[in-house]
Amino acid sequence: xxxxxxxxxxxxxxxxxxxxxxxxxRGRSYALLxxxxxxxxxxxxxRELPESHAVxxxxxxxxxxxxxxxxxxxxxxxxxxxxxxxxxxxxxxxxSAGEVRGAYSDRVSExxxxxxxxxxMIKREDMEELATPIGDPRRAGRLAVEHRLxxxxxLWKAVQEHVTTVFQAILLETxxxxxxxxxxxxxxxxxxxxxAEGLLMEGVRRLDELRVLRSxxxxxxxxxxxxxxxxxxxxxxxxxxxxxxDALRRAAETVFEDxxxxxxxxxxxxxxxxxxxxDQVLPLLAEQGDIGDRDAGERLSDVLSKAMxxxxxxxxxxxxxxxxxxxxxxxxARVSRD
Numbered sequence: 479x480x481x482x483x484x485x486x487x488x489x490x491x492x493x494x495x496x497x498x499x500x501x502x503x504r505g506r507s508y509a510l511l512x513x514x515x516x517x518x519x520x521x522x523x524x525r526e527l528p529e530s531h532a533v534x535x536x537x538x539x540x541x542x543x544x545x546x547x548x549x550x551x552x553x554x555x556x557x558x559x560x561x562x563x564x565x566x567x568x569x570x571x572x573x574s575a576g577e578v579r580g581a582y583s584d585r586v587s588e589x590x591x592x593x594x595x596x597x598x599m600i601k602r603e604d605m606e607e608l609a610t611p612i613g614d615p616r617r618a619g620r621l622a623v624e625h626r627l628x629x630x631x632x633l634w635k636a637v638q639e640h641v642t643t644v645f646q647a648i649l650l651e652t653x654x655x656x657x658x659x660x661x662x663x664x665x666x667x668x669x670x671x672x673x674a675e676g677l678l679m680e681g682v683r684r685l686d687e688l689r690v691l692r693s694x695x696x697x698x699x700x701x702x703x704x705x706x707x708x709x710x711x712x713x714x715x716x717x718x719x720x721x722x723x724d725a726l727r728r729a730a731e732t733v734f735e736d737x738x739x740x741x742x743x744x745x746x747x748x749x750x751x752x753x754x755x756x757d758q759v760l761p762l763l764a765e766q767g768d769i770g771d772r773d774a775g776e777r778l779s780d781v782l783s784k785a786m787x788x789x790x791x792x793x794x795x796x797x798x799x800x801x802x803x804x805x806x807x808x809x810x811a812r813v814s815r816d
């Protein structure tokens with residue numbers, strides 16, 4: 479082990495440092511967590527802290543993959559709160575005897591209320607009014623049920639999608655730190671035990687699907703857009719036949735929001751039939767210029783595939799399972815490379 483510095487805590491409580499600390503640690507304040515005497519562990523106070531709860535284990539996400547970490551928790555039937563300090567957000571997963579009992583993210587687009595809004599289950603203004611008085615977005619869903627703005631069934635659908643979304647987001651993180659503590663959450667913030675391994679499998683499936691869709695199109699932006707527009711029209715028409723057209727259109731208004739990769743496209747709006755206008759999309763794409771070694775068609779396919787998966791998800795909440803599966807197969811075939 480390569481030592482960077484030595485920290486000595488005197489009998490009086492004073493702190494002495496012998497050596498230099500990494501540049502990334504300078505000027506920051508850390509909270510010391512409860513650990514055995516042979517170990518000293520601190521977390522940047524700008525991140526969500528586990529207060530005074532004892533640490534079960536902690537580590538580097540670039541050395542231990544999230545899937546391996548979850549496997550360790552599941553097989554050890556561990557209980558506690560896992561915080562993953564990633565590059566894009568701090569995300570929390572609550573475990574009880576190896577099962578997932580809840581999840582939370584400090585990224586707005588990954589919060590339960592935002593997901594319920596995108597699914598067309600509740601109006602944005604109603605959810606915002608619920609979240610403001612209590613000051614904790616994790617409780618907004620339960621409060622919505624109490625106010626009869628959401629049914630129990632809709633809340634359960636949103637909770638499952640919310641937890642899956644958090645898992646998928648953590649899977650995308652390749653750098654950061656994690657801490658599992660013996661903390662417990664209040665019962666109102668938890669859900670019935672969900673299979674952590676099942677959530678991992680679903681997250682990996684979605685990521686694999688996204689990679690397939692990113693390979694769609696023949697490289698020319700105009701043809702990529704045409705292929706995706708055909709898929710979008712199919713999704714909108716199928717939702718309309720199920721009397722869910724309005725819910726899908728409301729969700730589609732937010733499809734490019736809160737994703738840095740889609741920032742240039744936030745002004746785009748789908749037509750009533752489900753198309754994106756070429757005279758709007760292609761100029762926005764051209765304004766971006768070259769980004770690394772990715773050509774324009776690949777970048778456009780990346781953005782539109784994310785939009786398509788989201789619209790498929792929203793439509794799925796309103797369609798019969800068989801109809802949704804057929805729709806999924808059709809639109810994927812439209813944009814996948816032969």
